[in-house]
Amino acid sequence: MSLPPGFLDELRTRLSLSQVVGRKVMWDPRKSNQGKGDMWAPCPFHQEKTASFHVDDRKGYYYCFGCHAKGDAISFVRETENVSFMEAVEILATEAGMQMPARDPKAQERADRRSELIAVMEQAVQFFRLQLKTAGGAAARDYLAGRGMTGARLDRWEIGFAPDGWQGLWDHLRGKGVAEDMILDAGLAKPSSKGGKPYDTFRDRIMFPIRDARGRAIAFGGRAMDPEDKAKYLNSPETLLFDKGHTLYNHGPAREAAGKGKTLILAEGYMDVIALSDAGFGAAVAPLGTAITEDQLRLAWRIDPEPVIALDGDAAGIRAALRVIDLALPLLEAGHSLRFALMPQGQDPDDVIRTGGAGAMDKLLEQAQPMVQLLWQRETEGKSFDSPERKAALDKDLRAVIGRIKDPSIKRHYGDEIKNLRWQLFNPRREGGARKPWRGRKAPQPALSATKSSALVSAGQGFEDYLHEAVILATLITHPGLLHGALDALERLDCTSDDHRRLQGALLTHADETDPAALRAAISGTIGPAPLENLFALRHVQICPSVANPQDAEKAALCLAEEVAKLTATRGAAQEIEDALQDMDGLADEGLTWRLGQAAEARNRAGKSDNEDRGEYDIGPNGARISRDERGAFESLLAQIGYGTKEPDAS
Incomplete structure (x- = not known):
């Protein structure tokens, strides 16, 4: 069903986001300002004690500085109620007193x-x-x-x-x-x-x-x-x-339970679902006594991106699991998969719970196998690979199976995992796990202790982003006058550490404070002094011009803009490279090369600074920049007419 233009805008206008969210959270009265529509609460999407979930009633959006959940009233209802987009719209329209758009007469009759x-x-x-x-x-x-x-x-x-x-x-x-x-x-x-x-x-x-x-x-x-x-x-x-193929038994209650963090379980029958739900596994559904259909699988993925298939531990259960694998392979996409929990021989989930209780079932679910493991088991179990021809036949079958996966990234990862399993099958390690000696000309030298303990190693690949974030936060704390102009950038800042996320939330909370000392005191009172102490203890922050010179607001603004640009460019380039790598299994064309080139160019532009300009310019006595090429030509001219190499006047 399509919605007429302006319907959603009118719906959002009529609703108060804080009222919609307020049904699920307890507002923090110390941080919230209802008059300004600025509300704070512990996040309903993850467990926490501090109020890091922010609702801006005037703009109509929410954001959590802990788990980074964000959206509007419709997305909030979708996530908390685990419903579809149109169902969320219907729920909110009813609350707002709006009539859903009328359908055509025949549809209304139906x-x-x-x-x-x-x-x-x-x-x-x-x-x-x-x-x-x-x-x-x-x-x-x-x-x-x-x-x-x-x-x-x-x-x-x-x-x-x-x-x-x-x-x-x-x-x-x-x-x-x-x-x-x-x-x-x-x-x-x-x-x-x-x-x-x-x-x-x-x-x-x-x-x-x-x-x-x-x-x-x-x-x-x-x-x-x-x-x-x-x-x-x-x-x-x-x-x-x-429509049997589009229906799951216990769909509604299971969807609600999955929305609260329960793992979705696909069982075979009604009694299995009842036993699972009554034992605490509320997100349990069944495909109405028939083999799972493609539509039912898509329904399950809408509830939970990685449901567990709980099947009887007999030959029929194994066959059912393999049929599900064949059905699911062409439908796989990033973030959507299946795991399989096979019950003991001759038992179903109802039997397991009645004999061993919820603990026995929980243990089986924790041991659920990823789909690739069951796929490998099907292709190799009970077979002998004692000849090149049989090994080649296995490779052919595996290529055919993996070839049914449409998503290029998933296809590549399945290929890597199958390659690893194949290596383990045909190249078992020697007894005792001894490895072959190094056969290169030179054995790799062990890392120095100073290298092992360096900040770059201990922090990992995100250390550069961590430093950019630190400079941005320290600059804003030292120069609170820049806060209002940087609120959008600050809200979008995807911090890499807990300290930085807490500082980010505190800065947004106290964005109206203009005095640096008062701002520091307010931040310490909100999140404690430790994050501030850790931030300004960084040598990289201490030598930053915007921090070392708290009176120079102009230089601080330039430094802030440069750090935001660098961080945005490096993260954008990293994302572009990741996306391009996923596309490598597809058609690698000139467009892919162009995308990578643009990402690299953006990163290089953002990374340039005044230090690099000195490679092309000199600084004159009056502080002006002089092109080295022009200066060289000028000195050559002076030499020709006999005036020597007197310092040119840049003024």
């Missing part, structure tokens, strides 16, 4: 029909629940009790029972005034081929209501009580409400 069918489905849920409590549901109650389903659990999952009769539900709904076509369209009954009354779809079955992501009843899954029944589990037929 929506109205869906609402009517959902009402019929809810009546069926209540009918089945009532039947479970009657004498006719005694056998079903006994079976459920044997599976550990108590009264409270039955109520929570709305378990019911379809009696063993041809028109039990039909007669009940018709008696409630439900039209025949509504019962048939809901998939609750089927027309008779003999000209009689339609008959119930579900008979003599334990009933599991299937609800969509918004909690509306759309279908049923029924388990047969008769062990001789050909269909042990039977789902509702496809209807206007229900």
Whole structure:
């Protein structure tokens, strides 16, 4: 569904972001200024004690200086409620009292029909629940009790029972005034081929209501009580409400649990999901008794970028896992993958929890294998590679499998991992783990102790960024008059250390302070003195002109601009190189070369300073810069006319 122009702008205008966020956080009264729309709280996206989550009500955005979460009201609802974009818009529109844009007439008719069918489905849920409590549901109650389903659990999952009769539900709904076509369209009954009354779809079955992501009843899954029944589990037929391949059992509650940090688990059946959820693994779903479809996999990835597939530990479970791998390979993209937790032989998740408790299940989930491991196991387990031909056949099969991955970066990483596993298979290390001696002309010299303890080594590759950040922060603290002009750059500063992030947050909090001493006192009072002491103890900061000369505001402004430019350019170049490396597996064309060249040029431009200008210029007695080429030509002319090499006047 598309939204008309201006709808989202009007929605954001009507809403107060602090009210939307305020449902999930406790504001810090010491840091917050409600009159200015400047609100602070502990971040709802990660665990913390300090208030580093900032909401700017006037601009309508939030930002966390700890985990760097940022966005507006729509993104906040999406992240905290774990809903789609349109669902978040609907939630906020309802809160703002705005009517969602009307759809075309046919779409509206379908929506109205869906609402009517959902009402019929809810009546069926209540009918089945009532039947479970009657004498006719005694056998079903006994079976459920044997599976550990108590009264409270039955109520929570709305378990019911379809009696063993041809028109039990039909007669009940018709008696409630439900039209025949509504019962048939809901998939609750089927027309008779003999000209009689339609008959119930579900008979003599334990009933599991299937609800969509918004909690509306759309279908049923029924388990047969008769062990001789050909269909042990039977789902509702496809209807206007229900598309089996696009639905996951327990979708809504699992999405909410995943949004609170729980790992999404894909199990095989209803009872597995119920057992997992009741044991504390709330983000559990099932694909309705069938093999996982592509659409269901995409649904799972929308909930959690790396769900765990929990399958039975028998041959059928292994086959199911391998089918999921074949389905997932072409769909993989950066950040989306799968892990596999295989249950012990002959057990499913329900069995594991009943025999070993939640701890046993938690241990199996922690040991879940990445997809590449299971893929390698499939291609090598039980096979012999004692000849070049067999090894070549393995290589061919692996290339074909990896070739199905469309994402070039993931394809490269899979190739690297498979290459490593292949090396381990065909080149086992000697017993005792002894390595071969160094065979080069010269063995590498050990690093000096001074080198090992240097700041560059201990800080890693981010040390250069760390120093740029330090100069930026120290300059702003020493010259608070520059703060207002640098707020945007300061908010975008992606700090590399906890101290820097705390200083960044404190500077933004006290951006109205203009006196350097008062600003330092305010920062110390907010985050303690240690971050300030660590910052100004850096030799790189102490010799910086903007810090060493606190009275020279002009030089400080130039220094600040130069450091921000350098940091932006180096990080931009690093990101461009990373993106280009991912594209190397694709078509390496002139565009890729141009991108790298532009990144390098930007970095070189930002890295130039007055020190490098001295390679082309000299400084005259009056402080003016004199081109060395022009000065050389001038001195040569003076020599020719006999005036020697008198110092030219640059004034």
